[in-house]
Amino acid sequence: MADISPFERRKLEKLLGMGEGFVLDFSDRTYADFFIDYRVDIDSAQFRINGDSKAKRMRTFWTIAPNHAVGKVLEGLIAYGVKIDRLGDSNPMLVEDCRKIAQRLLSDQPVADIEALTAIADERDFEVVAEHVREAIEKNQPEGALDRLHTFVNKFIRVTCEPHGIMISRDKPLHSVFGEYVKALRGSGHLESAMTDRILRSSISVLEAFNEVRNNKSLAHDNPILNYDESLLIFNHVASSIRFIKSLEARIKAKSLAQKASESLFDETIPF
Structure with a gap:
């Protein structure tokens, strides 16, 4: 389970536009393609236990996956969101706060040494x-x-x-x-x-x-x-x-x- 506090989750959800069940501008196909690059099958049953929407699958991914894996995905999502200019309300402080969350999770390497x-x-x-x-x-x-x-x-x-x-x-x-x-x-x-x-x-x-x-x-x-x-x-x-x-x-x-x-x-x- 990724070490994300409720307060951090709210920031990430706002940044990724998850309020209506969406994540950025992804369709179901492009959403699956994005996660495949990180060796995650986001369409699998384990990520649908709380619902089928992209946002619900994202929340389940945060719950199931380890820190480092979630950090890598968040880093990629932020980079993609910046590229297409679709991050939340484009608040630079929100973007920076979420980058810090991703970096903190990334610092938890699966191999300690x-x-x-x-x-x-x-x-x-x-x-x-x-x-x-x-x-x-x-x-x-x-x-x-x-x-x-x-x-x-x-x-x-x-x-x-x-x-x-x-x-x-x-x-x-x-x-x-x-x-x-x-x-x-x-x-x-x-x-x-x-x-x-x-x-x-x-x-x-x-x-x-x-x-x-x-x-x-x-x-x-x-x-x-x-x-x-x-x-x-x-x-x-x-x-x-x-x-x-x-x-x-x-x-x-x-x-x-x-x-x-x-x-x-x-x-x-x-x-x-």
């Missing part, structure tokens, strides 16, 4: 796949990008492992590489709690299962793709894990640089 999914090496293909993964989440289409998320994770783990002296080869499975990485972290004393160690070790089997999803439940091949909710769970788990690993690696690097600086200073103070 989406910003962690960025390339960590200066490689064009790494940057491109990271961009595609983030774009899929921004469009609320996680199930359509599981194959690219798998590619991103492969690149991320292999680049992260190299400084730890872990041998990388095309024949070594991703979960095996990650297992060696966790072992290296544990052996070097970089993990402070047994629980963190256990969580990371559990990710070894998760990554092994990710191979099956990539091969049989994603667009990597001609497959029936995984459902939205499970895809979103995978995205959230992966993004959260990568955010932690990036933070951990930054701490390891800072500690290493501080140690080298200390050793250099010690060498310079030796009088012989």
